[in-house]
Amino acid sequence: MPDGSLTQTQKALITLRQRILGGALSGGTRLFEVALADELQISRTPIRAALSRLAEEGLLERGKGGGFVVRSFALADVVDTIDLRGVLEGTAARYAAERGAPAAALAKAQLVLRDIDRVICQQVIDMEAYSALNTVFHGLLADMAQSPTLARELARITALPFASPSAFLEDHERLETLQRILTVAQAQHRAILDAIANRESGRAESLAREHARAARRNVEFLLSQEAALREGVSSLALLAE
Amino acid sequence: MPDGSLTQTQKALITLRQRILGGALSGGTRLFEVALADELQISRTPIRAALSRLAEEGLLERGKGGGFVVRSFALADVVDTIDLRGVLEGTAARYAAERGAPAAALAKAQLVLRDIDRVICQQVIDMEAYSALNTVFHGLLADMAQSPTLARELARITALPFASPSAFLEDHERLETLQRILTVAQAQHRAILDAIANRESGRAESLAREHARAARRNVEFLLSQEAALREGVSSLALLAE
């Protein structure tokens, strides 16, 4: 639990977020200000601020007569959220193609893809590096759409751990499987960029949607495994039973 | 300014929301807790809570070192947001078609369309009644998708006054123009419902997107008018200069 020069609100925010995402607080659990204040040794005011921001992030819901409840995510919600990301990224790709992406962004995206190539051809894949690069690529896609509104909503969705573009990748056991998945994803990245560069908006949209669909297949695969295997999937810790 | 048995937070929330939507606070304006507390005769704590919720609604943004700033909406943002609603409603319609909408919802939607018919064939159109029915119809569409995630995001977007399904309709001067617009919209409603009932997902999605496009055309038309005419368009009061 970090304690640098953070404000009390930030400390509470980090701790509580961690607990929710980590599954320590299961969906439907009501959070009481006094109890939390007592436990975390922080006064009610910053606790309240933290709860409010968690509601803003979509991890909590406001109860009827005040109060906050941990939002519960069912499998169907996870799948829907990933698909929704696909829809939004599809729209971003379409906008980028229709409006014409800035040459600088396109060039940068090409460089990122080159870097990703370098990472995935290694014998031991550095997943942290891949995730970082993948996130940058998807961020560039959002930028190329030149729509702050869309970028905002995409950021909101992506903030949920299971909807992030790099979710569920670190959880594949076999190297071959992982390498195959990443190779296909990279081909999709190239195709999306190509469609945008050629101003093929329909193609760009479809490809981006399909790209997210791969993430959905990943979840469905992981959930078809034995429960024991699912234990380690940190992105799914907050799933309801 | 209402004062029933509302909490201070609610009062502050309502007042501030009204000011932002009404354009009394232009985009980029920073809101200071103390100043607001002093002016509204409410202590800082509920002011803070209200500001936090307005940030959640998307009307305010959090500044770098704390503090809140009124979000500024340019014309491009309005257009993008309406299109985004189209994308989301398109997705809702597609889901409804793919998953199969509950018979009860379909029947209810048919009834609503019947009611809308009755409203728009009048000599003097009761716009309040139309807006209410139109909102119900769009709400049913969101329900038929059977995706809480999607419904949530749709509700978020629709909360912005210029992105609501019924925005900009009350601002048409000539009766014939209004009647033509509503007639076309109603035809689109029917087509969307038909596509959903027939499980034609692609058609349903395209139609719902096009339906939102009509709202976009409305904005663009209104903004092409003289500034004097735009004065009365309440949904656009918060637009940046």
Add this chain to the structure above:
DNA sequence: AATTACTGGTATGTATACATTCTGCGAAGC
């Protein structure tokens, strides 16, 4: 002259006492 360090003012952050409201349970009344 440029830079830095001080300082006053103003902003948000925090703690806490007090107010209010809601809820669940139990007893009284129908």
Add this chain to the structure above:
DNA sequence: GCTTCGCAGAATGTATACATACCAGTAATT
């Protein structure tokens, strides 16, 4: 037996005093 009233407690809502952090303006030092 069921409803309703009311009470107790526990929760959130509110006010406010105090702490801290940030910024700008100014003066001192290099």
